[in-house]
Amino acid sequence: MNHSDNNRQIEPAQPVLSLTGISKVFPGVKALNQVSLELYPGEVTALVGENGAGKSTMVKVLTGIYQPDEGQISLDGNAVIFPTSNAAATAGITAIHQETVLFDELSVAENIFLGNAPKGRFGLISTNTMKRKARELLHRVNADIDPDTPLRELGIANKHLVAVARALSVDSKVVIMDEPTAALSLKEIEELYTLIGQLKQQGKAILFISHKFDEIFRIADRYTVYRDGQMVGGGSIHETTQDELVQMMVGRPVDQVFPARKGLLGKEVLRVTGYSHPTEFADISFTLHQGEILGFYGLVGAGRTELMQSLFGITKPSAGDIYIDGQQADINSPKQAIAKGIVYVPEDRGKQGTIQNTPIFQNVSLPSLANTLKRKLLNPKAEISLTRKYTERLELRAAAMDQHVNKLSGGNQQKVVISKWLATQPGIIILDEPTKGIDIGSKAAVHHFTAELAASGMAVILVSSEIPEIVGMSDRAIVMRDGRICLELNKQQMTPQALVQAAAGIGNAA
Amino acid sequence: MIQKIITSREMILATAIVILVCCIAYVFPGFIAPANLADAFNDTSPLIILALGQMIVILTRCIDLSVAANLALTGMIVAMINTQFPTLPVPILIVIAILAGTVMGAINGLLTWKLDIPPIVVTLGTMTIYRGLIFLLSEGQWINAHEMSDSFKAFPRHEILHLPVLSWIAIGVTLLFIVMVSRTPLGRSFYAVGGNPGAAVYAGIDVGRTQFMAFTLCGALAGLTGYLWVARYAVAYVDIAGGFELDVVAACVIGGISIAGGIGTVIGTVLGAIFLGVIKNALPVVGISPFAQLAISGAAIIIAVAFNAKSSRQKGRLILKPQELKG
Structure with missing residues (x-):
């Protein structure tokens, strides 16, 4: 078997590890739905899929961190369960993570x-x-x-x-590599390829997770594609093409309806020129108009969040200028950004969004406290009426405005965060992965509201790793790769394929 | 509804204090004589003032271990000024005490803010430095009652409506803190910074500066207490209030201030201080050995922390689930 590595045909070998019919449900989301995965000795299987497709959940099932709700795992033909990560390790499954x-x-x-x-x-x-x-x-x-x-x-x-x-x-019998090359130099990547070759010779089964197509086609023997927690394809890598893989990754039934938008643009409100940071991003230039939704797409680590944090005054750029309404603006702190009408709704609700052990109204009023003061003292009545005004627009479901935020569901917490920023009456709102990890219903509400914001004349920057969201919502889309803007597309040019290819660097010399 | 839950936590503590006082009164009825209760409150006043300062520091996820050393150094400074210039009026000495304490608190705050040193390390260091400075200033000498001016010693003992000025100052600081914490943007930012520093940054609050303000206010109160302490006990030396910082932290913890920051109330802190005060004042009277007293205060701290940990654990559960969805 070791010497039967025929590139054209795959021998009907026995998989060393096979998972069948695996499902895993989290509140509100079915992360994995009846998916399968087979790993063969001496072969590299590439696991491909968009963010949120269920790849990481599968890795966690494989390594005993999650228990599947349904399905079977068999190792060398024997049914096994991995109740702990230690059990998986003892059985010979090792994971090498992006950050070791x-x-x-x-x-x-x-x-x-x-x-x-x-x-x-x-x-x-x-x-x-x-x-x-x-x-x-x-x-x-x-x-x-x-x-x-x-x-x-x-x-x-x-x-x-x-x-x-x-x-x-x-x-180990099985080695899992979760985006192992994300932080490596070209030379180091070559060394890793050599190593993978050696592991193959030793008969290890390798699961290789990557967003980079050149890598996948270079070292994988097989592929498996997940989309929205389901398995949508798999087979020998030599029998497929990049285009086919991209198609499988993004081509989905139209189950998400995005709000219709008129797309009437007003005057330019933001112009960024030559914006650079010593380590995170370089030479960023773009414009943003009243009533526009500008999508920012890219792989994780492309520098989108870092760029937005810098525009919001959290980190300092090394070069470049920002013009707001045609005036050059200095933004050195979030406080100044808020005062100039820029707000940022961060990605991580838990860490950056809400203060959990605190009433809803105190969360919402926090950046606008100065406008609710009465004789320089806090005025809870004004805070509550401010909160009511904005949370009602978002249809927040809460018993009372003094309910603590941690009693709310994820989607409602997200609404609290968005209300907080709307209450500052911004001209520019940056939404960083606004629908990550929330259920479909709340997602639709956020989409509708985003469209309404734009219609009311606000300029919206939408950072998202979900292609349908970018394509469905944006008037223009910017794709970032490795800290630089690599593509800008208008509504007509915007196709899932174009976005994926630009983000993954397909067509460019690697 | 939430308001009720919060008050109920304080109600439990208040009930515990009442039960404790009743038990003591059963053994020693004289304890609940109004004059004796007033004495006990007066004895607890320095602890109340310091605990309020400590409370806002802990709210912002910091801790100030230097409060007692700050108190002792300030006390020594004003006592020495008083012996040199006996005619200097007491209000000026009080202003000097508050200023000295403020500077020491601000040093803690600056080191935490600008150099990003963990507060426990900063204040452990300044605690030792402040104590050392007392020795340098006084050359290890005591300043005794007869060296202090009469007005210097009389101020905290002066009675208004049968209550000494010291007690009135504790009450005044409590009222001020109730307003400051619940009705000013600064007070709100203490909770925001401690509750979620990340979210506070995005809301335009400067986390480091807020922590600096907490340390500075805490230092100011320690300075004020420094004068009151030295004047009341009519003695100043290197080791006054040695180890008192631990009582101060304990009062906060018993009062429901979360060591993790962001949770706690003024009333809770005051009740925590009174609870400790009752134990310290009453148990010797009832004939319980000092060792049992230590054990009782220790047990109270652990019970309070366990109680707080349990209630906050239930609260965390909802956030974690969405995190798992990262594909």
């Missing part, structure tokens, strides 16, 4: 054998045996690393190698 989950302050050898250290006399860890074995393992992955080196001194590529050595130390 290793321990910076421990040595390389300690990282490799953490929780599994060779024992010597009296049950104590035998340092010498551990180092010797670590050296052997590192040699097997062609890594020139001293086992005594503290992990923090290694680059990301070498950390990956340590993670792989760790995988070998427990004699």
Whole structure:
């Protein structure tokens, strides 16, 4: 079997790990719906799908972090369950994550054998045996690393190698690589490919998750495509094309209806020129008009959120100018941004959006407190009426305005956050992934409201990783890749294929 | 409805205090004589004032371990000024005390804000520094009652409506704090910063500056208490109020101030301080050994924290679920 790696045909080999009919439901969302996955020894299977397609949920099921609600997992033909991540690891399943989950302050050898250290006399860890074995393992992955080196001194590529050595130390059958190249340089990526080749030769089954098509076609033997928690395709990578994969990823039945928009644009309200940051983004220029919805699409890590945070005054740019209503504007803090009519609705509701143990009205009034004061003192009555005015427009379902935010559902919490920003009466509103993780009904409400905002003359920037949302809502779309704008499309040019290809860098030299 | 839940937490504490006082009165009826209760309140007043300062610091997810050292240094400074210039009027000394305390609090705040050092480290350091400064200033000497002017010692003991000025100051600070915390933008920002620093930043609140303000106000109150303490006990030396910062933190915790920040009320803090005050004042009278007192205050702290932890755990559950949906 090891030497039957025929590129044209795949032998009817037995999968080492197969998952069938797996479903996983979270409140409001079916993250996985009867999906399957098969991994074969000595082969790389690419798992492909948009954000939210269920890839990460599947990885968590595989590694014992989530328990599936339905479905079967079988390893070497025997049905198994992984009640804990430890159980999955013991069964020989290892995951290497985008950001390695290793321990910076421990040595390389300690990282490799953490929780599994060779024992010597009296049950104590035998340092010498551990180092010797670590050296052997590192040699097997062609890594020139001293086992005594503290992990923090290694680059990301070498950390990956340590993670792989760790995988070998427990004699893994299956190695999961979740976007392993996201933070690597080209040279490091080449080294990773070599390593994957070695793992294949050793008969490991590899699950490779990536958004980059050139990678997938270079190293994968098989592919599996998920969309909206369902499996939509799979097979030998040599029997498909990039276009076909993109089609499978994005082509979906029209189950989401977006509000109709007139798309009447007013005058220019925001102009950004040559906006740059030392490490996160460079040379960003765009304009935004009254009544416009401008979509920002890109892969995770493309620099969209970082750009928006900088426009909102949280981080300082290194170059470039912002013009608001034709006037050059200096924005050094969120307070100044709010005063100039820019607001930012952040992506992470929990961390950045609401103050959980606090009444709804205190959340909503927080950035507008200055307008509700009475003789310089807080005036809860004015705060509550302000809150009522904006939450009613969003149809917030809450028992009372002094109800604590943590008693609300995710969708309603999102409405509290949006009300908070509307209450400052902004001219420009930046929505960062406004519908991430909320149920379909709340999503539609947010979409309708976004359209209404634009219709009322507000300028909207919509940062989203969901292609239908970008295509369905935006008047224009900007695609970012690696911290730069790589494409700008008007309504007519905007197709899912164009967006995916630009974001993944298809057609450009990698 | 929410208001009721909050008050009920304080009601539980108030009930506990009443039960405690009743038990003591059963053994020693003299304890509940009005004059004795007033004495007990007066003894607790410094703790109340300091706990209120500590409360706003803890609300912003910080902690100030230097309050007692600040108090002692300020007390020494005003006592030394008083011995040098006996004719200087007391109000000026009080202003000096508040200023000195404010500066020390502001130093804590600046180090936390500008250098981003964890507050527990900052104040552990300044605590030692402030204590050391007392030794340098006084060369280890005590300033005793006979060296202080009469007006200096008389002020906190002066009675208005049968209650000493010290008690009135505690009541006044409490009222001020009720207004400040619930009716000013600054008060609101303490809760916002502690409740969710991330959200506070996006709402245009400067988190570091808010923490700095909390430290500074806390320092000002410690300075004020420094004068009151030294004048009332008519003695100043290096170790006055040694370890008192722990009582102050304990009063806050018993009063329902969440160590994780963002949760707590003025009334709760005052009740927490009174609870500790009753234990410290009454138990010796009833003949309970000082060791049992320590054990009782310790148990009270753990019960209070367990109670708070339980109620906040229930509250966190709703947020986490949407997080799991990341595909």
